Amino acid sequence: MAQRTVLLVLFDGVQSLDVTGPLEVFTGAENQAPGTYRIRTASLDGGPVRTSSGLTLVPDTSLADAPAPHTLLVPGGKGTRGPAPRLTAWLRENGPRAERLVSVCTGAILLAEAGLLDGCRATTHWAYCAKLARDHPAVQVDPDPIYVRDGHVSTSAGVTAGIDLALALVEEDLGRDTALTIARHLVVFLRRPGNQAQFSAQLAAQTARREPLRDVQQWITEHPAEDLGIEALAARAGLSPRHFARAFRAETGTTPGRYVDRVRLEHARRLLEDTAGGVEEISRASGYGTPEAMRRAFLKALGTAPAEYRRRFHPAPTR
Template sequence: MVRPVLVVLFDGVQSLDVSGPLEVFAGAGHATPDHVPYPLTTASLDGRPVRTQSGLRLAPDIPLAAAEVEHTLLVPGGEGTRHPDPALVEWLRTHGPRAERLMAVCTGSLLLAAAGLLDGRRATTHWAFCDRLSRLRPAVEVDPDPIFVRDGPVATSAGVTAGIDLALALVEEDHGRETALAIARHLVVFLRRPGNQAQFSAQLAAQTARREPLRELQQFITEHPAADLSVEALAARARLSPRHFARAFRAETGTTPGRYVDRVRLEHARRLLEDTTDGVQEVARAAGYGTAEAMRRAFAKALDTAPAEYRRRFHAPLPAH
């Protein structure tokens, strides 16, 4: 089946939001040489070249007025989404519903939201703009954590490289795992990071400590989630009193030792559930929870689901639209 992809271009677009997914869709043609599964077309409002936020000039194929919205409409992000051209928003409002599949990369979600195309749907965007998306369109259920979200025919993703992950997921859905794997190998990327993977790790979510002993301690926590990571044990490793350690850790990372450990353990458990067939009890021990019940409580509190259900959702196929 042929699924034409139309990419909207505008001044201030993020070039990687355009080129990343396009390389994936174009790669499907090499992986399935008997046909071109994703004919690609780029279009700007007036058909003239646009300047990306990095200064690169992109020449569209056609003006939007001449574009046919046949299957997938891809809306990239970039600085140009902050104060978009009203004519572009109106074009999306009018023509977006005609697409069988809407795909927004990064702050392209802001354009879809401005056009009313995300109302009543779950969506995401770059973590730094999730609050803005919520304020722009309260009718959108904004999830700031995943790298991409699929809600029916609408797919939204986090920043830049997440657009590649989403495109690979769509190719896998359309043409199977082997085709997506061939593209991923060619691009030297993961076959597909799961959509529910967090936009950034515990280490990135927290600030990096200025002092070397605390930086080393952050690394130790990440590499040894099953160790004794109580405040007392960590303080002894940092050669500080528990009280001094807790104050210093929070001052330098922006979070408490306990919350940092909780996030690392949850992240590690999620990765094991996603990437291995280890039993829940085995995962609980490896992630530092000790018991399956303790891990179940942590998942219920943070993710509103149980570990077994989390694994089932991860391994379930993407819903068809």
């Protein structure tokens, strides 16, 4: 197998984890299979850069002297949110030469400004998806996935999603066993599904200000199989159903029913990922009652049935 050069672009204001997350993944792969990756970091002039958290990173070389990359990785951070004409010009000229073009978080903004995402489906940090779509209408922005792969272009959501994408690339290059070993070492999942929402039900909704509503949110999370109808939840909060529904939406930004749906989906998803329980058992434990009800919920939210979802995490062994 030919050695692949992975080039990580550095600049002032870069998000340090956007760099170090994928760097640890590719370095772990090189440690597992020596000679597969040649990993280099480079800034415009070869000088140190200061990350958004104040950490100083010293690159291996300048972009002008960097080796031609197989995989060109552009991280995100505060440094992507202002004009960067020199870096954009370098990407516009050199990006098309890479066999794989990868961005982490708002690194997608730099790729888009260089014209490298035109006509591509892409994602970025959820807080910047609207900006990416507004400023670059030729880019097909999908705000939900952890990462998107469209031909030779791969873009990931915020920060830690760069680890997910790097693991997917290593799995493509070196196989599942190598990628799984790295994931275990980093104590992360090998593969979150590509159409998983960028944040959990608890993070998607705001935390209520009033204690009774916060308690109800916590109760829902801890007891997805209980009666979570509006009357039962309102009684737990000590409010009338109408007052509870109005207050819950005002303080969390979502309705009680939608919040319950998200929590139950997330609970079922985790059980499918992490346990060997049957679909019927998981449907009851997650509050769906029947496998068919859970199947409909998965198809609506994720576009896949529970059995297929589980196969992504527990593929049948090859003979």
